[in-house]
Amino acid sequence: MFRLKSANLKxxxxxxxxxxxxxxxxxxFLQLRKDIVEGLxxxxxxxxxxELSTNYAVSRAVIREAINRLESCHLVERKSNxxxxxxxxxxxxxxxxxxxxxxxxxxxxxLAAIHMNDDEIAGLHxxxxxxFETVKDGExxxxxxxDLDFHYRIILGSKNKQLISILMDSIYHLIRMYRVxxxxxGPRVTTAFDExxxxxxxxxxxxxxxAEMLMRRHILYSKNSLQLKLSIELESKIKT
Amino acid sequence: MFRLKSANLKxxxxxxxxxxxxxxxxxxFLQLRKDIVEGLxxxxxxxxxxELSTNYAVSRAVIREAINRLESCHLVERKSNxxxxxxxxxxxxxxxxxxxxxxxxxxxxxLAAIHMNDDEIAGLHxxxxxxFETVKDGExxxxxxxDLDFHYRIILGSKNKQLISILMDSIYHLIRMYRVxxxxxGPRVTTAFDExxxxxxxxxxxxxxxAEMLMRRHILYSKNSLQLKLSIELESKIKT
DNA sequence: TCTCCCTATATTGTCGACAATATATGCTTA
DNA sequence: TAAGCATATATTGTCGACAATATAGGGAGA
Numbered sequence: 001m002f003r004l005k006s007a008n009l010k011x012x013x014x015x016x017x018x019x020x021x022x023x024x025x026x027x028x029f030l031q032l033r034k035d036i037v038e039g040l041x042x043x044x045x046x047x048x049x050x051e052l053s054t055n056y057a058v059s060r061a062v063i064r065e066a067i068n069r070l071e072s073c074h075l076v077e078r079k080s081n082x083x084x085x086x087x088x089x090x091x092x093x094x095x096x097x098x099x100x101x102x103x104x105x106x107x108x109x110x111l112a113a114i115h116m117n118d119d120e121i122a123g124l125h126x127x128x129x130x131x132f133e134t135v136k137d138g139e140x141x142x143x144x145x146x147d148l149d150f151h152y153r154i155i156l157g158s159k160n161k162q163l164i165s166i167l168m169d170s171i172y173h174l175i176r177m178y179r180v181x182x183x184x185x186g187p188r189v190t191t192a193f194d195e196x197x198x199x200x201x202x203x204x205x206x207x208x209x210x211a212e213m214l215m216r217r218h219i220l221y222s223k224n225s226l227q228l229k230l231s232i233e234l235e236s237k238i239k240t
Numbered sequence: 241m242f243r244l245k246s247a248n249l250k251x252x253x254x255x256x257x258x259x260x261x262x263x264x265x266x267x268x269f270l271q272l273r274k275d276i277v278e279g280l281x282x283x284x285x286x287x288x289x290x291e292l293s294t295n296y297a298v299s300r301a302v303i304r305e306a307i308n309r310l311e312s313c314h315l316v317e318r319k320s321n322x323x324x325x326x327x328x329x330x331x332x333x334x335x336x337x338x339x340x341x342x343x344x345x346x347x348x349x350x351l352a353a354i355h356m357n358d359d360e361i362a363g364l365h366x367x368x369x370x371x372f373e374t375v376k377d378g379e380x381x382x383x384x385x386x387d388l389d390f391h392y393r394i395i396l397g398s399k400n401k402q403l404i405s406i407l408m409d410s411i412y413h414l415i416r417m418y419r420v421x422x423x424x425x426g427p428r429v430t431t432a433f434d435e436x437x438x439x440x441x442x443x444x445x446x447x448x449x450x451a452e453m454l455m456r457r458h459i460l461y462s463k464n465s466l467q468l469k470l471s472i473e474l475e476s477k478i479k480t
Numbered sequence: 481t482c483t484c485c486c487t488a489t490a491t492t493g494t495c496g497a498c499a500a501t502a503t504a505t506g507c508t509t510a
Numbered sequence: 511t512a513a514g515c516a517t518a519t520a521t522t523g524t525c526g527a528c529a530a531t532a533t534a535g536g537g538a539g540a
Contacts, residue, residue: 023320023493049522059495061301064522065308072312074405080263081501081522096402099347107343162336165314166410171402263523289492299525304492321492321531486537493530500523508515 028056029066036075036086037177044088047076073173087174091230094178098223101175102216104167105151109199109215112157113208120157124200127153131193148176150196154203154215182229192218268296269306276315276326277417284328287316313413327414331470334418338463341415342456344407345391349439349455352397353448360397364440367393371433388416390436394443394455422469435461 032052035041047067053060067084070076078084087093116124131146155167195218202211272292275281287307293300307324310316318324327333356364371386395407435458442451 025493026320048520050520060522061494061496065304065493068305068308068312072308074402080266082503083522093401096400099351099400100344100402100406103343103347104340107339111339160336160339161333162314162340162411166340166406170406170410265523288490290490300492301524301526305523322533323492481540483540484538487535489532489534491530491532493528495528496526498523498525500521502521503519505516505518507517508513510511510513 024058025062025065025069028058028062029069031056032066032070033073033075033173036070037173037180039177039181041086043086043177043181045086047084047086049083072169074170075173075177089178089181089230091227091234094226094230095223097171097174097178098219098226101167101171102219102223104163104171105155105219106212106216108155108158108160108163108167109203110158110208110212111160111163112154113203113206113211115159116157116203120153121200121204124150124153124203128193128197128200131196147192147196148172154199157203178226178230182226182233192222195221264298265302265305265309268298268302269309271296272306272310273313273315273413276310277413277420279417279421281326283326283417283421285326287324287326289323312409314410315413315417329418329421329470331467331474334466334470335463337411337414337418338459338466341407341411342459342463344403344411345395345459346452346456348395348398348400348403348407349443350448350452351400351403352394353443353446353451355399356397356443360393361440361444364390364393364443368433368437368440371436387432387436394439397443418466418470422466422473432458432462 032041036043041047049060049063049067052063056063067076067078071078071084074087076084076086127146127150131150134146155164158164195214199211199214199218202214272281276283281287289300289303289307292303296303307316307318311318311324314327316324316326367386367390371390374386395404398404435454439451439454439458442454
């Protein structure tokens with residue numbers, strides 16, 4: 001807890017360009033986001049500032065800052081003088097989210113086909129090959145990091161900072177929350193691989209329109225798959 | 241400055257469902273946003289917390305909260321332990337912004353053609369008629385509130401909460417900043433009216449695809465018009 | 481004179497306390 | 511008994527002070 005002044009200065013000087021200048025609020029934000037996405041903090045539950053400040057061992061000011069950022073991610077909703085709640089998952093919310101995602105990631109794929117350099121495209125091919133191995137081995141690791149990484153690269157490949165920040169900051173973690181809490185898995189995994197392959201091929205060929213079209217369809221399929229799952233999920237909840 | 245406890249309770253009870261529970265941070269945020277959008281605080285300039293707290297007569301905590309929200313709007317950028325700066329306007333930034341806007345508002349127009357009810361569509365026609373009067377009278381009031389109101393209604397008409405919040409929270413005020421600081425006016429004003437008219441017609445006819453197409457083109461035209469203006473603006477700045 | 485290090489200053493990050501507000505509880509009254 | 515009001519409690523909002531960090535400026539050494 002106690003840190004020497006001189007020691008800190010040394011450390012700072014030794015790591016001049018490190019982006020690890022993580023502040024306490026940053027860490028708390030990341031931890032909270034993780035806990036929300038993974039369902040450790042239930043969707044729809046209230047976030048008490050005092051309670052969180054004791055649980056995470058930081059002051060309320062830090063918690064407040066973290067909650068503010070979570071609100072930017074659309075992961076929590078705040079009301080003045082009342083407090084913050086984790087957003088609750090619903091079929092409509094998911095549908096709306098995927099509708100927006102379809103438009104934005106379709107656009108990202110189109111731009112990626114134009115702006116990605118050859119190295120980045122090669123990286124995409126390499127990623128596919130790695131995924132193919134895991135799929136072949138029957139691992140369903142694919143859905144987890146693999147799919148995210150694939151989409152992540154294409155989004156970055158668009159080279160449009162606005163688009164990147166909207167998708168990364170406002171949409172992605174929300175999508176992850178739905179996926180994690182619904183336990184995304186099943187037959188989609190293998191078929192999704194083929195779709196990814198087609199998209200990479202289109203980008204390779206610099207066929208922007210096709211890339212967009214394929215990406216939109218890919219996301220549309222995911223949407224339908226999730227919708228089905230969610231409707232079953234909610235149905236069983238009503239029964240209990 | 242001083243408020244009686246009982247008086248406040250009375251007021252609260254008298255306005256049970258008022259959304260005016262404006263907190264000090266809210267007011268400061270709104271004021272700061274206004275000042276940034278209108279260029280009172282120059283783009284690219286640093287936001288000193290202590291300085292702002294004296295200028296706006298609130299504590300630093302309030303300023304910090306306001307700055308956090310401004311960051312969510314993409315109006316300022318923060319670095320840990322360094323501070324916040326107003327985003328600087330650039331041609332690339334504008335292009336990227338309008339590219340995203342084209343996709344999202346195009347989608348909004350498509351959804352609006354599907355989901356707007358007849359009353360809302362009637363409202364759009366009425367709005368057009370009002371604008372026609374102002375345009376005929378030679379007022380260039382049109383560009384200011386008029387255009388914003390038009391787009392605003394269509395965005396809301398999409399009935400997609402995610403879309404609405406992204407456009408309203410993350411994009412709109414940034415666009416306003418560009419427009420205000422570039423002094424949006426000129427020949428676009430009258431031609432834009434015709435484009436609006438076409439879009440409303442398409443929505444009236446429930447022709448979703450056409451509505452999207454027209455909206456995308458409308459925004460593309462605006463983009464080109466602004467790009468021209470910005471390039472001239474920056475050119476003259478270099479000369480001085 | 482230039483470079484590097486160290487110190488001084490200013491700015492941001494964090495904290496605990498107090499104020500204002502909302503919610504829960506119990507009391508009065510019809 | 512139920513409805514409405516007043517108080518009590520808990521929670522959020524705001525504040526000023528202190529700690530940690532970055533930046534600017536001056537001095538020592540080559």
